[in-house]
Amino acid sequence: MTTVASPTWQEDLYRLLREHGITQFAYVPDAGHRHLIDTALEDPEVHAIPLSTEEEGVGVVAGAYFGGEQGVLLMQSSGVGNTINFLSLIQHCQIPFLTLVTMRGDYGEQNxxxxxxxQAVEPTLQAMGLITLRTDAPEDVSRTVEAALGMVNxxxxxxxxxxxxxxxxxxxx
Incomplete structure (x- = not known):
C-alpha cells in the first residue's frame, strides 16, 4: 500500500495564494520563502519577479493592483526598513496590499x-497603516493567510x- 504524504504548510500556502488570484510574486531571495519562490518560478501561470531591494516590491504589487491583477511581496524582516517610504504610496493611495514577512530577531535568534x-518590524508596519498578523505554527498558516486575503481583497x-x-x-x- 502506497501512502501519499500530506502537503506541507508551504504547499498549502502557495495553493491558497493562487486560489485567491495571486499572479505576481515579488521577492528578494530568502531561505524562509524558498518554497514559494521556487514554486512560483516553476508555475507558467504566474510572474515570479526577483527584486534587487524590497521597496521595488511595493511598486510591483501596486502596479499589479492598478493593472487588474493581484500580487504579494515576499520579504524577510530585515528588508522591512527598506520599504518605509514606498509604503506611504500604499497608505496614501489606499491600495490593498499583501506582504508575507519571514521574521528574524525573535524566538531563538542567535545573530x-x-x-x-x-523588533521594529511590527510597530513600523503598523505605523505605516498595515495590519499585522503573526503565525507561529504550521496549522495556523493557511487560516491566518486566508484571513489576510479577505482583509485585502x-x-x-x-x-x-x-x-x-x-x-x-x-x-x-
Missing part, C-alpha cells in the same frame, strides 16, 4: 545583527503576515 530590525486593507521563527525555526550559527 545579534537581526534583533534591531526584527474584500476589505481593501493592507496586511502583513509575519511568519515567525517559531514557525520557520531559528537559524543556528
Amino acid at each position: 545579534p545583527w537581526q534583533f534591531a530590525m526584527g 474584500r476589505g481593501g486593507r493592507s496586511v502583513a503576515v509575519l511568519l515567525t521563527q517559531r514557525l520557520l525555526g531559528a537559524k543556528k550559527f
Whole structure:
C-alpha cells in the first residue's frame, strides 16, 4: 500500500495564494520563502519577479493592483526598513496590499545583527497603516493567510503576515 504524504504548510500556502488570484510574486531571495519562490518560478501561470531591494516590491504589487491583477511581496524582516517610504504610496493611495514577512530577531535568534530590525518590524508596519498578523505554527498558516486575503481583497486593507521563527525555526550559527 502506497501512502501519499500530506502537503506541507508551504504547499498549502502557495495553493491558497493562487486560489485567491495571486499572479505576481515579488521577492528578494530568502531561505524562509524558498518554497514559494521556487514554486512560483516553476508555475507558467504566474510572474515570479526577483527584486534587487524590497521597496521595488511595493511598486510591483501596486502596479499589479492598478493593472487588474493581484500580487504579494515576499520579504524577510530585515528588508522591512527598506520599504518605509514606498509604503506611504500604499497608505496614501489606499491600495490593498499583501506582504508575507519571514521574521528574524525573535524566538531563538542567535545573530545579534537581526534583533534591531526584527523588533521594529511590527510597530513600523503598523505605523505605516498595515495590519499585522503573526503565525507561529504550521496549522495556523493557511487560516491566518486566508484571513489576510479577505482583509485585502474584500476589505481593501493592507496586511502583513509575519511568519515567525517559531514557525520557520531559528537559524543556528
